[in-house]
Amino acid sequence: MAGTSGTPKAKALGSRLRDARKASGFTVRGLADRLGLSHSAISRWETGARSPQPEDVASILAATGVSGAERSELLEMARGTDAPQWLSVHSGDRERQLAALLDFERTATRITDVAPLLIPGLLQTSDYARAIMVAASVPPAEIETRVLVRVGRREALTRRNPASLLALIGEAAIRQRIGGEQVVADQLRHLLEFGAKSNVTIQVIPASSGWSPALEGPFLLIDLPNERPIVHLENRRSALFFHEVEDVDAYVSAVETVRRAAMSPKQSMRLIQDVIGEMEKAT
Numbered sequence: 327m328a329g330t331s332g333t334p335k336a337k338a339l340g341s342r343l344r345d346a347r348k349a350s351g352f353t354v355r356g357l358a359d360r361l362g363l364s365h366s367a368i369s370r371w372e373t374g375a376r377s378p379q380p381e382d383v384a385s386i387l388a389a390t391g392v393s394g395a396e397r398s399e400l401l402e403m404a405r406g407t408d409a410p411q412w413l414s415v416h417s418g419d420r421e422r423q424l425a426a427l428l429d430f431e432r433t434a435t436r437i438t439d440v441a442p443l444l445i446p447g448l449l450q451t452s453d454y455a456r457a458i459m460v461a462a463s464v465p466p467a468e469i470e471t472r473v474l475v476r477v478g479r480r481e482a483l484t485r486r487n488p489a490s491l492l493a494l495i496g497e498a499a500i501r502q503r504i505g506g507e508q509v510v511a512d513q514l515r516h517l518l519e520f521g522a523k524s525n526v527t528i529q530v531i532p533a534s535s536g537w538s539p540a541l542e543g544p545f546l547l548i549d550l551p552n553e554r555p556i557v558h559l560e561n562r563r564s565a566l567f568f569h570e571v572e573d574v575d576a577y578v579s580a581v582e583t584v585r586r587a588a589m590s591p592k593q594s595m596r597l598i599q600d601v602i603g604e605m606e607k608a609t
Contacts, residue, residue: 337374338426350390442496457505529588539580
């Protein structure tokens with residue numbers, strides 16, 4: 327019997343199973359008939375509302391012709407989908423988490439990005455993202471693909487019916503000279519451009535604000551339609567999704583605390599303009 331789920335990992339698995347079904351030409355009812363299952367079970371698995379057992383996943387993969395490395399990957403994903411958190415520490419699992427994050431952002435209604443030290447990924451220019459990756463010693467052959475993926479995340483803010491974004495950015499991120507002054511100046515102008523959009527709110531956390539939860543590290547709070555919000559954290563070696571109510575509520579509360587410490591959107595835009603002016607005078 328499949329278990330109740332709705333976890334980020336279950337949703338990510340369901341999305342992959344849905345893609346496999348569509349690629350093989352099956353409708354939901356057609357695949358259900360082929361496997362002798364109810365179409366509602368297939369639908370719930372694909373949305374992540376319920377979590378299939380590994381043997382159910384194996385049956386779906388056999389029917390849809392998925393084999394080799396992809397089959398092994400999806401069978402691995404089918405384990406632990408009901409866990410209260412989704413922690414990834416290995417490169418393959420982190421890639422699956424990134425794919426899931428992109429999918430969540432594409433369907434999000436609201437995204438809150440607390441970014442104390444770097445410009446949020448959704449608002450990075452390609453040059454700024456590339457400068458980070460070069461400095462972080464990302465293998466050269468991977469850099470351009472990663473830059474395209476990062477810049478592509480911006481579609482969440484520019485699509486029809488876009489997500490709303492609240493970006494709470496540390497003053498240190500605004501002033502950090504990543505990639506040189508020209509790269510930073512262009513990045514800051516990009517922030518001004520997006521900050522003028524009706525669905526984007528940018529607030530800078532001043533260095534003089536004292537302690538706030540932003541100093542504990544960056545995080546994303548993602549609101550999804552008709553579902554519980556999820557939280558995503560990432561560091562150099564691991565990434566983590568939270569979805570349990572108690573965990574998410576702690577981050578919702580953290581956002582409010584950070585927002586109280588931050589400048590207003592108008593003050594933030596003026597500070598960004600001032601920093602651009604300082605850099606232009608220096609050159």
